Amino acid sequence: MSEWIPRLLERDKELAExxxxxxxxxxxxxxxxxxxxxxxxGKSRLLHEAIAGAEEAGVRVLSARGAELEQEFTFGIxxxxxxxxxxxxxxxxxxxxxAGAAAAAESALGWQQAVAGEFAVLHGLYxxxxxxxxxxxxxxxxxxxxxxxxxxxxxxxYLLPRLDGLQALVAAGVRAQAEIDQPLLNQxxxxxxxxxxxxxxxPLEATSHLISTAFHREPDDAFAAACHAASGGNPLLLGELxxxxxxxxxxPIAEHGxxxxxxGPQAVARHVALRMAYLTANDRALALAVSVLGDDVDMxxxxxxxxxxxxxxxxxxxxxxxxxxxxxxxxxxxxxPITLAFVHPLIRATVYNTLDPAERMAAHQQAARLLTTxxxxxxxxxxxxLYAAPxxxxxxxxxxxxxxxxxxxxxxPQAAHAYLKRCLDEPPPPxxxxxxxxxxxxxxxxxxxxTAIEYLTQAQAMTTDPVQQARIATPLGTMxxxxxxxxxxxxxxxxALADLPPTITDLRHRLQASIVLVRLSWHDPQLMQLTEQLxxxxxxxxxxxxxxxxxxxxxxxxxxxxxxxxxxxRALHEDLFxxxxxxxxxxxxxxxxxxxxxxxxxxxxxxxxxARRHGALPTLVVILLARAFGWLYHGALTEAESExxxxxxxxxxxxxxxxxxxxxYVLAAAAFEQGRLDEAQQTFNELTMPHLSYSKxxxxxxxxxxxxxxxxxGEYQQALQSALTIxxxxxxxxxxxxxxxxxxxxxxxxxxxxxxxxxxxAIIAEEIDLAQQWGAPRALGRALRIAGxxxxxxxxxxxxxxxxxxxxxxxxxxxxxGELGTALNHQNQHRQARTHLRQxxxxxxxxxxxxxxxxxxxxxxxxxxxxxxxxxxGPDSLTPSERRVxxxxxxxxxxxxxxxxxxxxxxxxxxxxxxxxxxxxxTRRHQLPDALATAKNHTRPDFGGTVAx
Numbered sequence: 007m008s009e010w011i012p013r014l015l016e017r018d019k020e021l022a023e024x025x026x027x028x029x030x031x032x033x034x035x036x037x038x039x040x041x042x043x044x045x046x047x048g049k050s051r052l053l054h055e056a057i058a059g060a061e062e063a064g065v066r067v068l069s070a071r072g073a074e075l076e077q078e079f080t081f082g083i084x085x086x087x088x089x090x091x092x093x094x095x096x097x098x099x100x101x102x103x104x105a106g107a108a109a110a111a112e113s114a115l116g117w118q119q120a121v122a123g124e125f126a127v128l129h130g131l132y133x134x135x136x137x138x139x140x141x142x143x144x145x146x147x148x149x150x151x152x153x154x155x156x157x158x159x160x161x162x163x164y165l166l167p168r169l170d171g172l173q174a175l176v177a178a179g180v181r182a183q184a185e186i187d188q189p190l191l192n193q194x195x196x197x198x199x200x201x202x203x204x205x206x207x208x209p210l211e212a213t214s215h216l217i218s219t220a221f222h223r224e225p226d227d228a229f230a231a232a233c234h235a236a237s238g239g240n241p242l243l244l245g246e247l248x249x250x251x252x253x254x255x256x257x258p259i260a261e262h263g264x265x266x267x268x269x270g271p272q273a274v275a276r277h278v279a280l281r282m283a284y285l286t287a288n289d290r291a292l293a294l295a296v297s298v299l300g301d302d303v304d305m306x307x308x309x310x311x312x313x314x315x316x317x318x319x320x321x322x323x324x325x326x327x328x329x330x331x332x333x334x335x336x337x338x339x340x341x342x343p344i345t346l347a348f349v350h351p352l353i354r355a356t357v358y359n360t361l362d363p364a365e366r367m368a369a370h371q372q373a374a375r376l377l378t379t380x381x382x383x384x385x386x387x388x389x390x391x392l393y394a395a396p397x398x399x400x401x402x403x404x405x406x407x408x409x410x411x412x413x414x415x416x417x418x419p420q421a422a423h424a425y426l427k428r429c430l431d432e433p434p435p436p437x438x439x440x441x442x443x444x445x446x447x448x449x450x451x452x453x454x455x456x457t458a459i460e461y462l463t464q465a466q467a468m469t470t471d472p473v474q475q476a477r478i479a480t481p482l483g484t485m486x487x488x489x490x491x492x493x494x495x496x497x498x499x500x501x502a503l504a505d506l507p508p509t510i511t512d513l514r515h516r517l518q519a520s521i522v523l524v525r526l527s528w529h530d531p532q533l534m535q536l537t538e539q540l541x542x543x544x545x546x547x548x549x550x551x552x553x554x555x556x557x558x559x560x561x562x563x564x565x566x567x568x569x570x571x572x573x574x575x576r577a578l579h580e581d582l583f584x585x586x587x588x589x590x591x592x593x594x595x596x597x598x599x600x601x602x603x604x605x606x607x608x609x610x611x612x613x614x615x616x617a618r619r620h621g622a623l624p625t626l627v628v629i630l631l632a633r634a635f636g637w638l639y640h641g642a643l644t645e646a647e648s649e650x651x652x653x654x655x656x657x658x659x660x661x662x663x664x665x666x667x668x669x670x671y672v673l674a675a676a677a678f679e680q681g682r683l684d685e686a687q688q689t690f691n692e693l694t695m696p697h698l699s700y701s702k703x704x705x706x707x708x709x710x711x712x713x714x715x716x717x718x719x720g721e722y723q724q725a726l727q728s729a730l731t732i733x734x735x736x737x738x739x740x741x742x743x744x745x746x747x748x749x750x751x752x753x754x755x756x757x758x759x760x761x762x763x764x765x766x767x768a769i770i771a772e773e774i775d776l777a778q779q780w781g782a783p784r785a786l787g788r789a790l791r792i793a794g795x796x797x798x799x800x801x802x803x804x805x806x807x808x809x810x811x812x813x814x815x816x817x818x819x820x821x822x823x824g825e826l827g828t829a830l831n832h833q834n835q836h837r838q839a840r841t842h843l844r845q846x847x848x849x850x851x852x853x854x855x856x857x858x859x860x861x862x863x864x865x866x867x868x869x870x871x872x873x874x875x876x877x878x879x880g881p882d883s884l885t886p887s888e889r890r891v892x893x894x895x896x897x898x899x900x901x902x903x904x905x906x907x908x909x910x911x912x913x914x915x916x917x918x919x920x921x922x923x924x925x926x927x928x929t930r931r932h933q934l935p936d937a938l939a940t941a942k943n944h945t946r947p948d949f950g951g952t953v954a955x
Contacts, residue, residue, distance in 0.1 A: 207239025
């Protein structure tokens with residue numbers, strides 16, 4: 007009966023858009039194309055029509071389909087896309103595809119015993135895609151993307167900005183936005199590399215045409231209008247209406263219009279029920295079995311669940327195909343067993359819903375048994391146990407718990423939560439209920455802190471063992487802090503610490519670190535007394551001691567105690583990369599950044615490499631953020647922006663929303679210094695302002711960005727009020743370090759602009775005293791620079807330049823040179839002014855500080871010079887990321903080797919090499935070693951680190 011519907015009707019425009027996207031991909035510019043519309047509107051038909059032509063042209067197409075009952079199956083979509091391809095490939099070809107960084111993709115497929123970190127898996131899947139597409143242009147086709155599992159969506163979110171330069175296209179069909187609620191889908195759809203094609207209803211004329219094709223005669227206008235109104239212009243619903251009309255012997259005449267309207271949107275369910283009624287018991291059993299097992303199921307497994315022999319199942323499958331309920335297929339790219347699937351998800355849902363709840367649970371329980379006997383993947387078994395009735399079965403609980411561990415290690419806390427929750431409902435044997443609750447609470451904390459607190463509190467009530475109490479108290483206390491329940495968090499940690507034997511030092515230190523974090527977050531006046539006691543106790547080499555040192559160092563930095571850097575250096579250890587302790591690592595890094603530590607960027611470089619290969623995404627996000635601030639403080643604005651954007655992408659992908667205001671600060675500050683003031687304000691408004699609460703965030707660097715932006719717009723009074731508000735709260739909370747918050751210098755600039763110079767001089771003098779006590783060049787150089795600028799004191803400006811010149815704070819040095827040159831220029835010392843201004847301009851260009859460079863050019867012109875307007879050239883003009891690429895290329899590495907070492911795309915390497923060749927005035931790769939050799943004696947210090955591009 008389906009032959010009456012033409013392949014496509016009234017979709018020429020949409021088909022042309024898809025075809026154009028494929029042609030663009032063949033040119034080396036991949037993207038995501040999403041066909042969006044209601045169920046049955048023709049998304050799949052449109053996608054397959056466009057892609058059929060691509061296959062004929064030699065494009066490889068890998069397909070997958072989301073299923074409502076399989077959303078918890080970790081990397082389910084990814085496995086559908088790649089498993090058959092890899093399993094059916096020759097061994098040599100498979101090794102090529104999985105070579106290098108792509109090897110980590112095996113973890114997503116369940117082939118790797120040692121599970122890689124979340125980022126490594128995503129990056130490995132990117133390289134698998136790149137390697138496969140290098141052999142042959144590639145389309146990754148996913149239908150019903152709204153039912154995709156979260157890890158697969160994370161892969162697509164990671165892949166999307168890296169498609170440019172690949173002959174790879176991601177094409178997807180998805181239900182209309184009103185029918186779905188998945189933040190990752192929204193992230194994908196709003197990406198600039200995503201093209202959304204919306205399919206609307208067919209017009210009345212097309213409806214009339216389809217009816218005439220089915221009935222071999224023109225319908226009456228009233229009948230066509232009734233069909234169009236009842237179906238809403240939806241091709242699938244229209245088809246079912248027409249089939250129902252034919253089955254009931256209704257002619258397409260006006261008098262049958264009211265009956266058609268009465269059928270309405272229920273046409274699919276009614277017609278499927280009608281067709282099922284005429285089928286044999288075996289046919290119905292097979293259809294129900296496939297609805298439970300899911301699409302593309304091995305026909306032999308469906309036969310077992312339906313209790314049919316090989317002959318009976320073949321006959322039933324043929325009849326169900328004729329009735330347009332099921333469609334056969336074959337796994338293994340045509341070489342494997344026969345599979346069965348429904349012709350449309352609506353048909354599957356209709357058949358599945360004919361089962362009552364008890365029948366569904368029993369069917370899923372039997373499906374789990376059959377899959378277990380067949381040695382299927384544990385998560386595939388667990389996916390059915392989610393829908394089976396609890397039965398206090400120890401084996402079921404074990405399977406669910408094992409599946410949760412597998413899901414978590416492959417980066418799906420949502421699936422792990424679902425399996426552990428179902429395990430708890432089973433319930434597991436009494437001796438396992440405590441560890442299941444702890445695991446459930448820990449996993450849930452990644453996505454739902456209040457619920458996680460409930461689980462961990464239940465677990466705590468189940469044990470009286472002081473060690474177990476302490477192990478629960480650490481994550482529970484941290485989550486209570488995140489939920490701003492400070493008193494409760496303090497009580498939990500203090501009670502656990504009081505009962506813990508003194509010999510369990512690691513746990514004691516962890517609890518002490520949690521207590522410090524509570525009091526620090528709560529701005530507790532007893533914090534000072536507590537930290538004085540803790541600073542006197544000996545440290546050891548445990549993770550707990552490192553965590554405690556990290557938080558103590560940050561508090562010491564708050565207090566402007568210069569010994570903080572030594573404690574922070576002791577705290578830096580990779581055992582803090584655990585997501586539960588990552589905030590303590592960040593605290594130590596923040597202290598070292600504030601202290602202008604010369605090696606912290608190299609430490610972060612090593613930390614980034616470890617996190618990429620073995621860590622969880624939240625840990626990676628923390629490290630990327632710290633590096634972004636490091637580049638910003640050093641004046642490498644392009645690198646700071648690049649690192650912050652990478653951090654933002656991973657934060658959104660992993661749901662780490664709490665990091666947004668910090669990322670917003672770096673992006674806003676980088677845009678501000680590069681002269682993009684409107685963009686800086688917009689970024690601040692979108693990412694930082696919604697989270698900004700001075701009473702909560704006064705210790706964070708981004709709290710001073712508001713007065714900075716207000717000052718740049720000439721809103722001096724508003725900027726002053728913002729700066730003084732921050733200052734009052736910083737003072738109340740004990741934050742005195744000008745390297746962590748520059749409210750005093752911001753206020754001084756505002757007061758000077760308002761002609762209140764006495765107050766300005768007093769407040770900047772206070773900042774100078776504090777900066778001298780702290781001893782870091784960036785903070786002191788900044789304070790001296792602003793003092794010199796508002797007092798017209800060239801001696802202060804010369805001191806600022808002298809202090810900053812040996813440091814890594816290039817941006818601050820640039821500003822100091824600019825201010826000194828300007829001051830000398832105003833004193834008619836033009837020759838000296840030109841010397842400092844030229845140095846400042848060179849540094850401004852190196853930093854990418856366009857706003858500052860424009861100001862210095864103006865001053866140079868006033869000093870009688872003719873300043874350059876082109877970028878710097880030579881080795882010293884290379885950005886840190888360009889230098890690293892140039893060094894690797896000079897060592898003989900290929901672009902793909904460099905890309906894999908630096909965790910970037912080959913296209914990014916090509917872009918950098920183009921810039922490198924231009925800056926070094928060379929045209930060939932073999933010229934790089936000689937060109938770089940001239941940089942051996944450059945005078946600026948090397949602060950290390952490689953940028954995450």
